Amino acid sequence: MKLTDKISKWIKEKVYEAGAKGAVFGLSGGIDSACVAVLCKKAFGDSILGITMPCESYCDDEKYVKLLVNKFKIKTEDVCLDNVYKEFAGILPAGNDLSWANIKPRLRMITLYYYANNLNYLVIGTGNKSELCVGYFTKYGDGGVDLLPLADLYKAEVRELAGELTIPNEIIERPPTAGLWHGQTDEEELGITYEELDTTLDLIDKRQEDKVGNKKNLNKVKKMINRSEHKRVPIAVFKK
Numbered sequence: 001m002k003l004t005d006k007i008s009k010w011i012k013e014k015v016y017e018a019g020a021k022g023a024v025f026g027l028s029g030g031i032d033s034a035c036v037a038v039l040c041k042k043a044f045g046d047s048i049l050g051i052t053m054p055c056e057s058y059c060d061d062e063k064y065v066k067l068l069v070n071k072f073k074i075k076t077e078d079v080c081l082d083n084v085y086k087e088f089a090g091i092l093p094a095g096n097d098l099s100w101a102n103i104k105p106r107l108r109m110i111t112l113y114y115y116a117n118n119l120n121y122l123v124i125g126t127g128n129k130s131e132l133c134v135g136y137f138t139k140y141g142d143g144g145v146d147l148l149p150l151a152d153l154y155k156a157e158v159r160e161l162a163g164e165l166t167i168p169n170e171i172i173e174r175p176p177t178a179g180l181w182h183g184q185t186d187e188e189e190l191g192i193t194y195e196e197l198d199t200t201l202d203l204i205d206k207r208q209e210d211k212v213g214n215k216k217n218l219n220k221v222k223k224m225i226n227r228s229e230h231k232r233v234p235i236a237v238f239k240k
Contacts, residue, residue, distance in 0.1 A: 105141030135228020
C-alpha cells in the first residue's frame with residue numbers, strides 16, 4: 001500500500017472512531033495544507049471543507065489555493081479575518097511583533113472549530129515533523145487540531161508525498177511561508193534551511209549527533225527543541 005493510501009486510511013479511521021463525519025482544514029496555498037487537503041479528499045470525497053482565512057495577509061495565497069481546489073475539486077469557504085483582527089487589536093495594549101503575529105493562527109483555529117462543530121467534522125492539522133520537533137507552530141493556533149497526519153514526515157518527505165499526490169509544481173516549489181507579515185519565509189525566520197533542519201533532526205533522532213557537520217546548526221536545533229518542549233507535552237497538572 002502506498003504511503004498516501006496509508007495516511008488517508010488512517011485519517012478516515014480516526015475521524016470515524018471519534019463519531020465524526022468528515023474533515024475540515026485550513027488552506028494556505030502551501031505544500032503542507034495542499035497535501036492534507038488531497039489526503040482528506042481521498043479519505044472522504046465531498047465530506048470535507050477547506051477554509052481560507054486571510055488575516056491582513058501579504059502573500060499571494062489565493063492564486064495557489066485556486067490551483068489546488070480547481071484540480072482536485074475541493075469544497076472551500078473563504079473567511080476574511082481582517083476586521084476581527086483589527087477589532088481585537090484595538091482593545092489590546094501594545095505588544096511585540098510575535099505576540100501580534102500569533103493572534104492570527106489563533107483566530108484561524110477558532111474559525112476551523114466553528115465549522116467543525118457545525119458539520120460534525122474533525123480539524124485536520126498541517127504540521128510536519130520538521131516544524132513540530134522545533135516548535136515552529138503557534139500553541140493553540142495551528143497547533144490546536146484534532147489530527148496531525150504529516151507529523152511523522154520531515155519537510156523533504158512531505159515534498160515526496162506531494163509528488164505522489166500530484167500536487168501542482170508551483171505549490172511544491174513555492175518558498176514555505178506562514179504569511180504572518182510581509183516578506184516572511186519559514187527558513188529565514190528559523191535561521192536554517194529545511195534541508196539542514198531535516199538532516200540535523202534525523203541525526204539527533206538516531207543518536208548520531210557526532211555526524212552533524214555544522215555544530216552551529218546542531219546547537220541551534222537542540223536549543224529550539226528544548227525551548228519548545230512545553231508545546232508538545234500534555235499540560236502540566238499539579239498533583240496534591
